[in-house]
Amino acid sequence: MTHLPLWFIPLFPLIGTILLGTIAVVSSGAKKGPSEGLVGTLAVLFPALSFAVVAILACSMPEAGFRETLCNWIDIPLFRADIGFLFDGLSRIMLLFVTGIGSLIAMYSIGYMHGDRGFARFFAYINLFLFSMVVLVLADSLLLTFLGWEGVGLCSYLLIGFWNQDIKNCKAANKAFIVNRVGDIGFLLGMLTLVTIGGSSLLNYDGLAAFINMVIGAGEVVELVLPLSLAGLLFFIGCTGKSAQIPLLTWLPDAMAGPTPVSALIHAATMVTSGVYLLARLSMMFCLLEHVLLIIVFVGMFTALWAAIAGLLQNDIKKVLAYSTISQLGYMFMAAGVCAFDASIFHVFTHAFFKAALFLGAGAVIHSLAGEQDMRRMGGLINKTPVTACVMIFAFLAIVGFPGFAGFWSKDLILERIFVSGPILGPIVYVVGLATAVITAVYMGRLIIMTFFGKYRGDKETEEHIHEAPAVMLFPMVILAFGAIFSGYLWADSIGLTFFRDSMASVVGQAQALYLAANPAAHVNPVIFAALGTLAALGGMYIAWKVFSRARIIGVKGASTVPEGSAASWTFLWDYIHCAFIAVVNILAWFCDVVVEKVLQAIQWTIAAIVEILGDGASILQVRKVRLQLSFSVAGVALLVMLVIFSGGLV
Amino acid sequence: MELQPLYIQILALVIFAIGIIVAVARRNLFFVLMGVELALNAVNLSFVGFAKTLPAEASVTGQIVPLFSIAVAAAEACVGFAMVIMIFRNKESVDADSYSDMKG
Amino acid sequence: MLALVYFIILAVIAVGAALCVLLSRHPLYGALSLVVSMVSLAGIYGLVGSPFLGVVQIMVYAGAIMMLVTFVIMVLNGAKDKRTPMFDGVSFFIIPAVLVLAAMVGFALLRSTMTFDSATVAGSVKVTSETLFNMASTGPGYFLLFEVIGVLLLSAMVAAIFLAKRHLGSVISENTEDKH
Numbered sequence: 001m002t003h004l005p006l007w008f009i010p011l012f013p014l015i016g017t018i019l020l021g022t023i024a025v026v027s028s029g030a031k032k033g034p035s036e037g038l039v040g041t042l043a044v045l046f047p048a049l050s051f052a053v054v055a056i057l058a059c060s061m062p063e064a065g066f067r068e069t070l071c072n073w074i075d076i077p078l079f080r081a082d083i084g085f086l087f088d089g090l091s092r093i094m095l096l097f098v099t100g101i102g103s104l105i106a107m108y109s110i111g112y113m114h115g116d117r118g119f120a121r122f123f124a125y126i127n128l129f130l131f132s133m134v135v136l137v138l139a140d141s142l143l144l145t146f147l148g149w150e151g152v153g154l155c156s157y158l159l160i161g162f163w164n165q166d167i168k169n170c171k172a173a174n175k176a177f178i179v180n181r182v183g184d185i186g187f188l189l190g191m192l193t194l195v196t197i198g199g200s201s202l203l204n205y206d207g208l209a210a211f212i213n214m215v216i217g218a219g220e221v222v223e224l225v226l227p228l229s230l231a232g233l234l235f236f237i238g239c240t241g242k243s244a245q246i247p248l249l250t251w252l253p254d255a256m257a258g259p260t261p262v263s264a265l266i267h268a269a270t271m272v273t274s275g276v277y278l279l280a281r282l283s284m285m286f287c288l289l290e291h292v293l294l295i296i297v298f299v300g301m302f303t304a305l306w307a308a309i310a311g312l313l314q315n316d317i318k319k320v321l322a323y324s325t326i327s328q329l330g331y332m333f334m335a336a337g338v339c340a341f342d343a344s345i346f347h348v349f350t351h352a353f354f355k356a357a358l359f360l361g362a363g364a365v366i367h368s369l370a371g372e373q374d375m376r377r378m379g380g381l382i383n384k385t386p387v388t389a390c391v392m393i394f395a396f397l398a399i400v401g402f403p404g405f406a407g408f409w410s411k412d413l414i415l416e417r418i419f420v421s422g423p424i425l426g427p428i429v430y431v432v433g434l435a436t437a438v439i440t441a442v443y444m445g446r447l448i449i450m451t452f453f454g455k456y457r458g459d460k461e462t463e464e465h466i467h468e469a470p471a472v473m474l475f476p477m478v479i480l481a482f483g484a485i486f487s488g489y490l491w492a493d494s495i496g497l498t499f500f501r502d503s504m505a506s507v508v509g510q511a512q513a514l515y516l517a518a519n520p521a522a523h524v525n526p527v528i529f530a531a532l533g534t535l536a537a538l539g540g541m542y543i544a545w546k547v548f549s550r551a552r553i554i555g556v557k558g559a560s561t562v563p564e565g566s567a568a569s570w571t572f573l574w575d576y577i578h579c580a581f582i583a584v585v586n587i588l589a590w591f592c593d594v595v596v597e598k599v600l601q602a603i604q605w606t607i608a609a610i611v612e613i614l615g616d617g618a619s620i621l622q623v624r625k626v627r628l629q630l631s632f633s634v635a636g637v638a639l640l641v642m643l644v645i646f647s648g649g650l651v
Numbered sequence: 652m653e654l655q656p657l658y659i660q661i662l663a664l665v666i667f668a669i670g671i672i673v674a675v676a677r678r679n680l681f682f683v684l685m686g687v688e689l690a691l692n693a694v695n696l697s698f699v700g701f702a703k704t705l706p707a708e709a710s711v712t713g714q715i716v717p718l719f720s721i722a723v724a725a726a727e728a729c730v731g732f733a734m735v736i737m738i739f740r741n742k743e744s745v746d747a748d749s750y751s752d753m754k755g
Numbered sequence: 756m757l758a759l760v761y762f763i764i765l766a767v768i769a770v771g772a773a774l775c776v777l778l779s780r781h782p783l784y785g786a787l788s789l790v791v792s793m794v795s796l797a798g799i800y801g802l803v804g805s806p807f808l809g810v811v812q813i814m815v816y817a818g819a820i821m822m823l824v825t826f827v828i829m830v831l832n833g834a835k836d837k838r839t840p841m842f843d844g845v846s847f848f849i850i851p852a853v854l855v856l857a858a859m860v861g862f863a864l865l866r867s868t869m870t871f872d873s874a875t876v877a878g879s880v881k882v883t884s885e886t887l888f889n890m891a892s893t894g895p896g897y898f899l900l901f902e903v904i905g906v907l908l909l910s911a912m913v914a915a916i917f918l919a920k921r922h923l924g925s926v927i928s929e930n931t932e933d934k935h
Contacts, residue, residue, distance in 0.1 A: 625751040627675050631849040634671065638856040645859060654758045656869040659803065661861065662766050666792075668857040669773040675853075676846035681782040681828055685789050688820065689773060692796055695812075699805050703871050710875040711886045714808045715897055718887075721815050722904045726911035728820050732827045733915035739831055 003060055006068040006085040008053045009095065010134040016046030016127035024120035033119050040110040043123035047106055047130055051099035058092050063506050065089065067140065067206075074143075079200040086140035086205060090280055090345065090507040093500070094137040094273075097352045101269050102130045104476035108360055109261040111473035112367060122162060126265070129155035133270050137277065141204040142191050145278070149187065149242065152271045153180040159266065160258035172257040179251040183241015190234035197227050205281055209510075212284045216514075221288060228285060232292040235282060236299075243275030243329050245303045250574045252326055256318040260363030263318060268325050268359050269352035276332045276348050280341040283511035287339050297337030297418075297425075301432050304330025306573075308439040312446070313567035316373050317362050320447050324399070325355060327440060334433060335414040338421035339515035341508040342501050343413045346491050349500070350406035353483035354398035360477045361392035364469040365451060369462055374561050375450040376553050382452040384466045387474055389452045391481040396448050398484040400441040400537040403530070406488035411437065412526075412533040413493060419529070420521040434536050441540020442547075449548045459557060494526050659700030667693035680745040684731050691724045761802055769795040780841065782828045786821060793817040804877045 019042055027034040057066065065088030074081040087095075106126055113122055132155055136148025154177075161173030194202040201207035215224055239245070244252040255267050266272075279286060279296070286293060304327045311323035328351050335344035366373055368385055382389040398405040401412060415437075419430040456463055468474070491500035563571050623629055643649075670693055673686030695717040702713015742749050772792035779785040793816050800809035876882055887897050 625748055625845065627678075627747060627751075627845045628848070631675050631845055631852055634675070634849065634856060635852040638852055638859065641856065641859045645862065652759055653756065654762050654871075656871060657864065658759075658762065658766075659799070660864050660869070662769070662799075664857055664861055664864070665770055666773055666796075668853050669770070669777060671853050672846075672850055673773075673777050675849040676777070676842055678840060678843065679782060681824070682776070682785055685776060685782075685785055685824065688816075688824075689776065689789065689792065692793060692816070695808075696796055696799065699800055699803055699808060701869075702805065703803055703875050704869050705875065706872045707876055708886070710872070711882055712895075714805045714883050715887055717805075717808055718811060719900060719904055721811060722908060725815060725820055726908050728823060729911045729915045730918070732823060733918040735827065736831065736919045745831070 003066060004053055004057055006057070006066060006087055006138065007070060009050050009057075009085075009099075009138060010131050012046040012050040012053070013127045013131035013134060016042060017124050017131060020120055020124035020127060024118075024124050027120060033117050036110070036114065036119055039120045039123055043110070043126065044103060044106045046127055047099055047103040050130070050134065051096075051103050054092070054095045054099050057087060058096060061087065061089075061092060063089075065091075065506070069140075079195070081141060081143050081200060081203065083144060084140040084204075085138045087138065088507050089503040089505070090277070091137050093345065093349060093503065094277060095134065097349055098133050098137060098270050099130065101352055101356055101480070102126075102133075102265060104479055105261050105265045105269075105356065105360070108264075108363070108473050108476040109259075111470045112261055112363055113259065118162065122159075122259070125155055125158045125162070126261075129159065129266065129271075133274075136274055140206070142194070143203050145281075146184075146187060146191065149238075149274060150184065152266070152274065153177060153184070153242075156180070156255070156266050156271055159262040160255050162258055162262070166257075169257045172251075172254040176251040176255050179248050180241050183238045183248050186234045186237025186241065190231045190238065193227060193231040193234060197224065197231065208282070209284045212288070216288075225288065229289045229292050232282075232286055232289045233295070235278060236292065236296060239275030239278055239333075240299065241275075242278075243272050243333070244326050245275070245299050245329065245333060246306070247574055247577065249303065249307075249326055250578060253319050253322045253571075256316070256322050260318065260359060260366060263322070264356045264359035264363070267322065268355040272325060272329060273332070273348045273352070276329070276336060276344050279333075279336045280345050280508055283339075283341045283508045286336075287511040287515040293337050293339060294425075295337075297334055297429060300330045300333030300335075300337055301429050302330075303327070304334065304436045305432055305439075308436045308443065310571050311443040312439065313563045313571060314561075315376055315563065316561035317365065317375050317378075317447065317451065318359075318373060319561070320375075320443060321355070321358055321362060324358075324440070324444065327436065328355070328399070330436075331411065331414055331433070334418055334429065338417055338426075339512055340414065340417035340421075341512065342504040343410070343417050345504060345508075346500050347410040347414055349490075350398070350410040350484075350487050353480055353487050354395040354406060357391055357395035357477060357480035357484050358399070360473070360480065361388050361395065364388040364473055364477065365392075367469055367473070368466050369458065370465060372458060372462065374559065375447065376559075377458040377557065378451045378456070379454040379458075379553075380452070380456040381466065385468050387468060388477070391477045392452070393448060394481045395484045396444050398488075399444055400540060401437060401533050402537050403534050404485075404488075406484050406486070408530070408533065408537075409488035409492050412529050413491070415533060416524065416526060416529040417521075420524055421519065423522075434532065437533065437536040438540040438543075441537050442544045445541050445544025446548045449544060450553065453549065457553060494530060656700055656704050660697060663693045663697040663700060666690075666696065678747050680735055680739075680747055683747060684728065684735070687731075688724065688728065691720065695720050758802060762799065765795045765798045765802070768792075769799070783825065786824050786828060789824075790817050790821045793821070804875065806877075807880050807883050 020039065023034050023039060023042075065086065067084065067086055069082050069084035071083050072080075073083050106123065109122065109126065113119055116122070129152060132148045132151025134148070136145050136152060139145040139148060157173045157177040160176050161170045163169050191203060194208070198211050202211055215221055237248075241248040252267060252272070256263055286296075307323045307326035307330060311320050311327065314320045314323065328347070332344040332347050332351075335341075335347065364385065365378070365381065365388060368381070368388070369378065372378065394405070398407040401407045415430055415433050418433055419426045421429075469477075489495075489497055491498055562568065569576075621632060623632070667690050670686050670688075670690030673689060674683050675686075677683065677686070698717050698720070699713050702710045705713070738750065739745065769792050772788045772795065775788035776785045776792070779788060793812060797809040797812040797817065800806070800812060886895060887901060889895060890898050
């Protein structure tokens, strides 16, 4: 074997899960938990080992990538599936930041979860999550990806409801799992549609690409567009569930009930980007489906706008970041919708760094304020927690797209690709995207100003205990901040650094070329877009400074952070729509329960009554006297013989 | 008119019917057994009647099977009457209906 | 022709005796009518060409079996019972049933063709015993049945003795042994 085997990568988190799970179960009876040093070391060791393997493989990867088939999974005449791994440009980049950021957040959690009784259980779940995510990204077939997909959904449920003594956390975990499940139906049906179109070899990514090439070469694209569109739409429904787009986005804000490292890892950097990853993997199929791409663009656009406005209305620091995640995911889907898959994956990459940094910083703020999450009771923290403030400000500059930081390169690339995608639609979506960027800057600026600047609005005794986070928490945050600053330079188009694009070209290049051949893009000067993006960012920051730095904000201790009034209507819009659907289903359920059950009981009673009557009738033929019984027998024989003879049986 | 095999079969049928009627219609226990004997006789007659319609060696079958039938009837009569004696001790009655406990 | 005349006479006697069995009051009259019926059937056997069987019928059936019947009737004092009615409701149900059954079978019989075969062999003792005791492996195999019948008769005898005996070792059986 010339390279390390690919199955090393998921192996280490799996071992970590088993070990940590055993430690958690064994120590569950004891009053005090297991040694935090041992558990913490193990918890960081395995993701780090996985990252090391990925790095080694990444350096030596040829352009075509590594492929490895482990064993056969399903082998029936209808259907054949193997377990195999695929390590190409796309999975390399995803694995690098998944395992890397995973290790950093594991390290951060050692500090954040210090003193919690469920310390070992937490890290067992984190390792299980990393295992599932690695399987999702490394898989070479849709079936194995779905295994990882479900696995990350499960871990999301386990980790959101980690503090399971509080019923609100359990409800949030249920909501996340169930809404994800609705999306998973789309994924499953999409797989089935593909199998119906071309057999089970289509579930393998290489097989799918070969099939599409064959279809294009044979000129049969027009006939297959409809069934493939159906498959594409179903997969997109799965993506809306996992990546929290309209209409299945209601779970992500509620998922903030889990510990902050969980929000950073799962609901910012890795799990929610699975949907975008899936679209990039199926790029060959999607590039042919114009209508589905149109739907994707519009869904992304409306989601981005809606979530940005919702972020402006929140009082809880983590909820703002949650809506910000939804909004940025909308950008990624907009990019995918114009077949700019490499741009959307690039935004995934940079977003992972700055969003994780923001969440970890928020976690440090909450930790320093001993659990306070309401922004109306924060303020002036920049003096007390300077490192945290620095990290968050750099990440803020990245997310709004300040020139030179990571978000500048990735977001403007997306907006530019959107503008050139079509003569009429392009500019319209571009304008909406630009407006969303302004609002992004406004609400993020609001967050930074309310948290770090101004006067402290909380109470005295909390103020005395404000302290900087311990080193084990600061170190990952600082590294992520560096990532937020510098990761954008992997693809700085205007300067000419296109390393990222080249590494993705082998995976999505063909699909994008096909799309561009069908819809040629206009040539524009990228500097204009960069300038417009910078203006949007600066404009938003100015508005935020103007409105919020001098606003009088009053925070009441113990008040609910839930928005009220019209803000509540906007925030919970999709929850209300879901409730309407659930009401319809409830009516159906009531109907089945009462009416159908009564009908079924009546049918059962009727059948039983018929049988009983027949039985009573037959029992008349049993009599007390032997002679009478014998004569009945003779009479019966006579009857039978008559029947046989007169139906022509004998002679 | 010659003797036809059909006549023998008709006779056997009539005697068989009368035998069954005697066995079921009479209430006296002895008549039940006598009716069974009558029916068995009718069957023997039927066998013998058919034997004559077969050629050569096969016609001897019509004698041998009734021979066995007679032997079995003898054994059955023997055991049957032993049972009559036994149950007569129980109820001191030869009425067949006094032994009717089939239902309930 | 003559055969037909003899047959009709014997048939009338047989049926008449059977009807007497049906309608007689006293069991002993019934038994005697049964004997008459059997003797006439023996005559028919002889007429049709099975003289061996006819004689066996008289010896075994009319002789041994009916003697047993008569004996039991007299031992149990069968005429004692004057209260048992001869016929009742059941009887009037069975008669039509049997008549219908007989009609069906008769219908089937009438529809079939039967003729006496010219090459039939008269059933003499010689021929019968040759067939019965034929022990060749390709033979008809009645010999085995013959032996089995012997065992059957033996077992019937044992069963009858056992059933009809009063309790084993009872006072009455001991008394009878003492008295001799």
